[in-house]
Every structure is written in C-alpha cells, then in structure tokens.
Amino acid sequence: MEHMQIRMAMIDDLDAITSVEADCFPPAEAATKEEFARRIKAYGTHFWLLCEKGYEGEKLIAFVDGMVTDKKDLTDEMYENAELHDEGGAWQMIFGVSTLPAYRRNGYAEKLIRYVINDARAQDRTGIVLTCKESLIHYYEKFGFQKEGISESVHGGVTWYQMRLTF
Template sequence: MIIRKATIEDLRDITDVEAACFPEAEAASEESFEKRLNHFADRFWLLYDGDKLVSFVNGMVTNDTDLVDEMFADASLHDENGDWQMIFGVATLPEYRRKGCAGMLLERAIEDCRKEGKKGLVLTCKEAKLHYYAKFGFENEGVSCSEHGGALWYQMRVTF
C-alpha cells in the first residue's frame, strides 16, 4: 500500500471510488472532483494497493472555523494559507473496509496538517461514525448546519 497526493490524472479513479462509497445524493460528481483537483489536488490523500485506488481523503483549507455546504460546491473558496483543513470525504472501497485504510489516510492528513502549522481539521459525519473519528482525536461539536445530501450531520474537530 502506498499513500500519495492526487493529480488530475486520478480523476476517474477518485470518482469511481466515491460512487462506490456514498449514496448518489451525497457523492461528489466527476465535475466537482475536477474542480477540486484543479484548486487543491495536494489536499487529496490517496491510498493505492498496487495500481488500484482503494481509499482517499479530501478537503479544502480555509480560515473559516466551520464546514459549510458552500465549500462542497465552490472549490475556489480554498485558501492554502488557511488555518483549518476541512475534510469533505473519507472513502474506502467496501472490500477494503475494516483493514485500517481510512485510518492510515486520516493519520497522514492529521500529521501533515500538524507539520504545516494548521490549527486542526474539521469534518462532518453521521451519528454512527462519531466513535470512529473520535479514535483519531476528533471531538463532537454537535449537529452541523450542513444539509448535504439531505442527511443529519455532526461536526467534529481535532485541534492542535
């Protein structure tokens, strides 16, 4: 397994993994990923098993303290010099789940952001995943203002 940052050439693989992991209402489109890759490809952490993308983490950097739905839609809001790494998605192919793949990527993203001097990372998740992200130091801040995909989301934050 190898972890690396994304390039635009990874667009199809990223879109395919996303589609395999999320309901259609929640999954980012190929067009959305193309915009994200053009604005912040270095904010994608990819895990490959040989030539196969099996898991990825992605999101923008901002000075805003909360993850809001507009960030999903507008990649130009990314500010590389911002204080907070927003995590838009953690996606792992079903056959690779429960093998530590997402955990490796989250640990790398946290480590990279700490080294860069960011204040921390913010993500939103469903209630069933609160305990999972807590293992990486994320603290539950309660129900998020996000209405992404029509689901109920909780905002979590790890602060350095």
Template sequence: MYKLKIRNVSLEDLDCATRIEATCFPAAEAASRNVFKERFSVFPEGFFVAELNNEIIGFINGGVTNEDHIEDEFFETMNLHIPNGDNIVIFGLDVHPKYQRRGYAKELMNHFIEAAKKAGRKNVLLTCKEHLIDYYKQFGYVNEGVSESQHGGAKWYDMYLKLK
C-alpha cells in the same frame, strides 16, 4: 500482503476517485467528477489517494478555510478555499467497500493529519453521520453536536481536531 502506498492525487486518478466516491456515498452526497477535477486543480496537496498493488482503493480530500465549520457550498466548489487559512476541512474519507475494515481509512486519516500539522494548520474539521462519531473520536476529534449542514439532505455532526 501488500503495503499501502499513500500519495498526492494526480489528474489520471480522476475517474477512479469518482467511481469510489459513487460507491461509498449516496448520489445526493457524492462529489461529482467536475467537483473532484476542481479539487485536484485547486488544492492537490490536500488530496491523497491510497494504492494497494498499484490499484487505488481509497482517498481523503479537503480544502482550507478560516471558518470553524464546513459550509455546504464548500462541498460543491473550491471558491471558499483559502490557501493560507488556519483550518483544513475534510470533504470525504473513502475506502472502496471491498477494502474496508482493514485499517486503510485509519492510515489515510493519519497521513492527512500529519500533512495538516506540517502545513501549520490549527484544526482539522469534518462532518460525519452519527454512527461514525466514535470512529473519529479515536483520532482525537471532538464532537460539537448536530451540524447546520444540509448536505445531501442528511443529518451531520460537526467535529474538529485541534492541532496546535
């Protein structure tokens, strides 16, 4: 069994991340190649890829804000990113379906949380669909109820994890 390697993203990972995103999310919700390229260039320290045997199998990515919830615009552009903000948001946690249910998403999430703590963030924010609420609760996230988000036309729930 190979050990999962988690590292910061590099520009060479762009196409692979885009393919995994398209596999994990419906087209209306998936980030495009250009959105990923902007995220890579603006905040690479908030974008981690998971490699297994030198193959990228998943990733987690986000941005930083002082807001208490993720605004839909933030999924499309990094214009709302505040480098020294209090809260880090998660745009997506993706693991290729071929590698799901093996704990890799959990390793990515734990890595992201530790990086957020080291960076001095106060909270981690995310939105998720109803069937994932209990999954995120295992990390200590609190469900705030139905989100105002209209991203991709889906029903989302706001969750947060207090770090300090």
C-alpha cells in the same frame, strides 16, 4: 500494508476517484466528476490517495480530500466551490473519507486519516474539521476529534455532526 502507497491526487486519477466515491456514497451525497476535477485543480495537495501496488499497476482503494480555510466551520458551499480554498488557512477541512467496500475494516482509512493529521500538523494548521453521520462519531473520536453537535449542513438530506481536532 507494505504494498500500499499514499500520494496526492492528479487529474489523471479523476475516473478512479469518481468510481470509488460512487461505491461509497449514495448519489445525493456523492461528489460529481466535475466537482472532483475542480477540487484537484484547486487543492490537489490536500487530496490524499491510498493506492494498492500490484502486478497490473496501481489501484485506488481509499482517499481523503478537503480544502484549507480560515473559516471555522465546514459549510455546504465548501463542497461545491473549490475556489474557496485558501492555502494559508488555519483549518484543514475533510470533505470525505472514502474506502472501497471490499477493503473496509483493514485499517486503510485509519492509516490515511493519521497521514492527513500529520500533514496538517506539519503545515502548522490550527486543526482539522469534518462532518460525519452519527454512527461514525465514535470512530473519529479515537483520533482525538471532538463532537461539536449537529452541523448546519444539509448535504444529501442527511443529519451531519461536526467534529473538530484542534492541535
């Protein structure tokens, strides 16, 4: 992983981010290019990219993004309304953990999640909240996230489970 770099998203990354998202989620669940543009503008410092450095430049292989808020639970409105971001908020939300399929099972998402956890701790957040599908509950539990039950989210017509890591 020495040729990997974690950095914050910039608007120039929009096409790459949208492409990775489309490779990771079905259309009903994937964020749009316009939504990502609003997210980067509203909270680019909470939009972490894992890039592979090579001879031909940089390739985005994974990212994690999410706003900060004082609201305790992740809601569907947060996905759609980046302006709800509150830099002084207690909770770091995670809207997505996206890794290109060809790069999965190499520890890249784990590296990125641990980086996000460290950032949120360093920023004195109360903790991190995310939602995931049932099959990923055990994955997030290894980072210390606790399952809180089925989320109110109906995003993409899927059942989501809310997970919380409290510092």
